[in-house]
Amino acid sequence: xxxxxxxxxxxxxxxxxxxxxxxxxxxxxxxxxxxxxxxxxxxxxxxxxxxxxxxxxxxxxxxxxxxxxxxxxxxxxxxxxxxxxxxxxxxxxx
Amino acid sequence: xxxxxxxxxxxxxxxxxxxxxxxxxxxxxxxxxxxxxxxxxxxxxxxxxxxxxxxxxxxxxxxxxxxxxxxxxxxxxxxxxxxxxxxxxxxxxxxxxxxxxxxxxxxxxxxxxxxxxxxxxxxxxxxxxxxxxxxxxxxxxxxxxxxxxxxxxxxxxxxxxxxxxxxxxxxxxxxxxxxxxxxxxxxxxxxxxxxxxxxxx
Numbered sequence: 001x002x003x004x005x006x007x008x009x010x011x012x013x014x015x016x017x018x019x020x021x022x023x024x025x026x027x028x029x030x031x032x033x034x035x036x037x038x039x040x041x042x043x044x045x046x047x048x049x050x051x052x053x054x055x056x057x058x059x060x061x062x063x064x065x066x067x068x069x070x071x072x073x074x075x076x077x078x079x080x081x082x083x084x085x086x087x088x089x090x091x092x093x094x
Numbered sequence: 095x096x097x098x099x100x101x102x103x104x105x106x107x108x109x110x111x112x113x114x115x116x117x118x119x120x121x122x123x124x125x126x127x128x129x130x131x132x133x134x135x136x137x138x139x140x141x142x143x144x145x146x147x148x149x150x151x152x153x154x155x156x157x158x159x160x161x162x163x164x165x166x167x168x169x170x171x172x173x174x175x176x177x178x179x180x181x182x183x184x185x186x187x188x189x190x191x192x193x194x195x196x197x198x199x200x201x202x203x204x205x206x207x208x209x210x211x212x213x214x215x216x217x218x219x220x221x222x223x224x225x226x227x228x229x230x231x232x233x234x235x236x237x238x239x240x241x242x243x244x245x246x247x248x249x250x251x252x253x254x255x256x257x258x259x260x261x262x263x264x265x266x267x268x269x270x271x272x273x274x275x276x277x278x279x280x281x282x283x284x285x286x287x288x289x290x291x292x293x294x295x
Contacts (some may be wrong), residue, residue, distance in 0.1 A: 026266035033273055048239060051246035054269060058253045061276040065150065068283040073143035075287065 023047075030054055115157060115278045122153035123282070126185045133180070148178060152185050154279045163264065164272045167256025 027047050031037045036053045037045055126149030131137075137145065151168060158165035173182045250265065251257035254272050257265055 022263055023266060026263070026270065029270055030266065030273075033270065046239070048242040048246050051243060051250055054273070055246065055249045055253055058250075058269075058273065058276065061273070061280055062253075064280045065147065065276070065283065068280070068287050069143045069147040069150065071287045072146050072283065073139050 027051075112274070112278060115275065116282050118157040119150075119153050119275075119278055120282050122156050122185065123150050126150075126153055126181065129181060129184050145181075148172065148181060149185070150279055150283060152182060154275050156186050157275070158271075162268060162271050163260060164255045164257070164268045165275075167259075171255065 024047075027050050031045055031050050034050070034053050034057050036057070037050060127146065130145040130149060134141070152172060155165035155168040160166060169182060169186065172178045247262065247265065250269060251260070254260075254265065254269055257268070260268060
């Protein structure tokens with residue numbers, strides 16, 4: 001990321017130029033978010049690695065949502081969902 | 095980055111905003127679930143699962159109040175299917191279409207007219223033959239790295255709702271926000287799943 005070329009890489013239709021610094025900043029923020037990369041904490045993680053782990057992480061989160069929806073659909077099989085929800089809201093928001 | 099108290103404040107505010115996000119999500123999700131169960135008393139497990147997932151996704155998107163592209167894309171995608179329309183309208187209120195029209199008009203008009211495919215990628219390939227070949231000769235290591243980043247960026251674009259229409263910078267910003275929202279969604283759903291006792295019908 002040593003080149004100071006701030007020309008926009010995409011044909012973004014007249015949008016503001018994107019600098020390498022801005023992207024590098026966002027990449028490092030992403031690095032801090034992703035548990036896989038969080039422990040390393042060095043600047044040496046490459047952008048492509050961060051992107052790869054980001055994609056894996058998002059895929060995992062999608063899968064979790066799907067699995068949890070499965071679990072919940074079985075758990076909430078009764079029509080008496082309202083009282084359960086009320087109890088849970090109370091316990092979660094306490 | 096070498097100011098410890100600054101970091102601590104960051105962490106506290108991050109945790110607070112995460113908590114508020116979860117509470118916001120939970121409220122809207124519960125509302126969505128109630129709308130679903132009110133409209134259809136008898137649901138198969140699969141229908142229930144879809145309702146739970148859809149309410150969760152819409153709840154997550156609606157906490158953004160139209161301030162991000164991914165949430166607009168998610169809502170737009172959902173409303174394109176007839177089965178979902180009533181839930182979308184009831185969860186988000188009829189004013190959600192107003193919100194869409196005020197944000198980033200160029201992207202928004204795409205959402206209005208096309209089905210934004212998040213899983214199927216429509217790759218837009220830019221061919222700049224001559225220049226590319228010359229650069230390849232010059233520094234193959236950097237160009238391999240660049241190609242890898244490009245490839246991974248394409249994958250990311252398909253994972254983030256509306257990603258295909260974002261430029262690189264926007265995509266990164268949206269990804270950060272999307273991940274935070276997904277995490278909140280998963281945390282709340284997990285707590286809910288762990289807390290709900292099993293009901294025998």
